[in-house]
Amino acid sequence: MRLRNKPWAREMLDSHPQHVISSPEQYKGNWKAVFEKEQPLHIEVGTGKGRFITEMAKAHPDINYIGIELYESVIVSALDRLIAADIPNLKLLNVNGEKLTEYFAKGDVSRVYLNFSDPWPKTRHAKRRLTYKSFLKLYEEILVDNGEIHFKTDNQGLFEFSLMSFSEYGLLLKYVSLDLHNSDFEGNIMTEYEEKFSQKGSRIYRCEVQYR
Template sequence: MRLRHKPYAQDKLLEYKQYVVEKPEESKGKWTERFGKPQPLHIEIGCGKGRFIIEMAKRYPDINFIGIELQTSVIVSALEKQIDEQLPNLQLMQVNAKDLRDYFEPGEVDRIYLTFSDPWPKNRHEKRRLTYKSFLSVYETILNDEGELHFKTDNQKLFEYSLTSFSKYDAVLEKVYLDLHNSEVEDNVMTEYEEKFSKKGNRIYKAVVMFK
């Protein structure tokens, strides 16, 4: 899907530095100072327009959240939602997921969310998939010993690929849902894509993963 260019986006991101982390490397190991309150830290990689991370921050004020999105014209929509909500436990970062070790100390993160990531279906793009082994290594580093990776998608091939990737990496599959919306799951917060695809009748898949 082609992104609609928003010429005002970059300026707006720079204007609201209280919500958008301009130099995340300076907060490495000190995220509590950025939030001003010592709480568990959850991050969403590929937060898109921010529906999921905004709702999570509203529901769980005792958790600090960071929404991570690389595309300027997308993350600005998340910022606009945050400007309306002014949630003290939510920050946004425009960085590449492969570089997360530069922004978080080992064991600093309690949970990672991958929600409806780009499936990159072509074989030559395998290394771009957020469940490829090089990304799993990053997640393993920044998650603490009890930390979890929560992965959701409607793409069956990506889900099957990801389960294989988790297994080859020797990660632990704590929970696997082959039809999330018809499973006994409480408090499932939907993303924009999740609502859109589920209304079309697409099955939603989810895995909860831990690293040994």
Template structure:
């Protein structure tokens, strides 16, 4: 999806370099230095306008959060929300989250969130889906043993693909919800902007899984 360029975005990002990283390769293995406290580190790949990552940080001050987004205009909107929140346990990263193993050291991340990722519906594009084995191998490397992956989508096809992908890779499922908002799993659920807008049109699917510890 093409996002309209925001003329103010670049300047705003430069003015708030204490909250956003634009050269993440310099932080490999040192992300905790960006935060006031050294705490468990959880990341979201593809943050949209930032509602999820900011609200998670607000609800969980005992955790440090990193939100990754490649589109400057999108992450600038999220940054503005972060600045207004005054939170100190969340940082943003302007980069492509496809190769997280180049951004984080081995076992540096405690949990990873994938919210409403691009479904890439054509079969020939399956390898671009963020739940494909191409990406799972990177997640396995940076996540701590038994580190969690949480995946949410409103796309039934992508959800079914992700279930099969995770299962074939050998992940252990902790929770699987076919209608998150009408299930016990909705307690404590933090919605994204997209989720708020489209949940009335159909069910939200969610799964939580982790890599078997013996693989590390």
């Protein structure tokens, strides 16, 4: 993905500390201090422009959400959405998803969302995929017991790899769809990529897995 440089992005993120948490490590083990209500916490790793996480937060006010995105020039779009909607149960982190254990303690998070992650199609890059075993271990270290991963992609190869990775790690497969938009699944909230790909006729794959 080619990113447009937005030199003003850093200043904008820094000017909204009520929405973008600048020092998340200080809340490790105490994320309830950040939100108005103490309730389950769901995170999206690679939140992009924020459509999914903002709509989820609006639809489920009984859950707290954090959108995590590495690129400043992308997460500012999520911040725009958050400012416009003024959603009290949503915060943003402009950090690297590979360092989750620096920001979250065991049991802080109830669910991890992975939506349209980079497929890293070359075999030698498999370790970079967000469903690789090292990432699954990372999520396990911050999730509650029996915590879940919800995963969506348009990439068949990544989906097949992920199902195998989940199985080899010992996760319980709770739900799988090989064609989400032609299934009976209710309550789906699309990401920007999902809408774009589905309009082109791409099949959307989705699954839910649980640690045990």
